Amino acid sequence: MITLSSVSKRFGKNLVLDEIDFTIGEGRVISMLGPNGSGKSTLIKCILNLVRPNNGEIMVDMYRSTDVEARRLISYMPQVARFAENISAHRLFSLMGELRGDVRDPLELIRYFELEAHVEKPLGELSGGTRQKVSAVLAFLFDTPIIILDEPTVGLDPISRVNFKNLVLEEKAKGKTIFFTSHIMSDVEEVADELAFLLDGKIIFQGEPKAIMTQTDQPTLEKAMAAFLKSKLKA
């Protein structure tokens, strides 16, 4: 479980997160939505301790987010997968295994994402989509109770996207807590138990996808989100 209590983050004059109180419940799949620049990536970075909040406290299970042990509970897939250019994906998996110690055999995941022909090539020679698949393998390589994914399906081809979502659903069935950001509403609809909508540094909605569709009286989540955002921007 992840709990954020009164978390604020300011970059210069720009208040990116404004007194956020937010809980990611154990075993839940929560999708964080919001327009570009709403603070989604900053919130994820705060949980991972890449960004230090100005105020508030973040707890990951029983650890503060500043504690190294908190990150042992989390697997993370970043938005951009440009890692070391001259090193192979295989070597990158080994490094992560050495750093974490709880690594699974990557072969199964390599086959799952059809990366067999690419794992020994330098990462710099791989296409954007293939690098994203490498990043996906990294996210599922460890048996951690929490998985955080930042725009995970961007750049993936349709087959890999379906495979990726199936993997998320498998992890969900195991009772893992999954927190992800996405702009692709069909992905959100398929896997998320809950939505959290972030606008101007505040969470303005948290609930089930059906709730927002009912609230806005729209037939699809995409339309519901657009109507919801319009109404909030007008207000």
Added chain:
Amino acid sequence: MKSVWSIFKFVFLDNLRSAWALAYVLFLAISTYALIYFTGSFTRSMVSIMNIVILITPLVSTMMTSMYYFNKTDFIYLLLAQPVSRAHAFLGIYLGIAVTLCLSIFFGLGLGMLIAISQVESIALVLTLISSGVMLSLIFSALAMFISIASKDKLKGIGFALFVWLFMAVIYDGLMLMYFILFSEYPIEEHAIVLSLLNPIDLSRIFIMLQLDISALMGYSGAVFQKFFGTGTGILASAGALLLWILIPLIGFIKKAQKKDY
């Protein structure tokens, strides 16, 4: 410390497989060999190689460290999202870059000297040149890492790191010269020792020149340097100064990294 070792190995391999490390070794080897072969005099060729060591190696160390840091930000994010302390992560990255630079100097200068071995008159001098290059690489790599972590963007980071190199390599000597001219009426030779300790490039230059036995060319200052750096206290003070030049930026970048937002 296991994580430092793992990250070091990864960064070291990443650098080793890139073209720059090989290009650097070849540049040093070819320049060393060409200077020894074409200059005719061993001492004169060593002075030219000394200039490469004290000017080029800090520049390459500064550039390579800053570029690695700013070009691998996604990799750094990924590392920091793992259960690894920031101190260990950045120490591993620093060592990965610095050891590549040091080995490039060792093999570059060593290979050049080895090919021209018949004309090499002093192994002690060769070792002084290599160890000066190694020390300067460790120092300037740590300084560049500190400046890069402290900077908000790539342009400012690399720009300021280059300015520090320019200051140490060129401007500092100009300022020292001005000081000596302005106060030439006073007995300030001892001040030269203190001022040299404050600049690792000058310190390395003095060490190499004392080995070359051409300190007489520096006049009375040369005699003062010989007297100070030739003693146990002098060697201890200069070794201490070089060590501090590595440790201060190293501790600085570790501390700076703790507070930085990524």
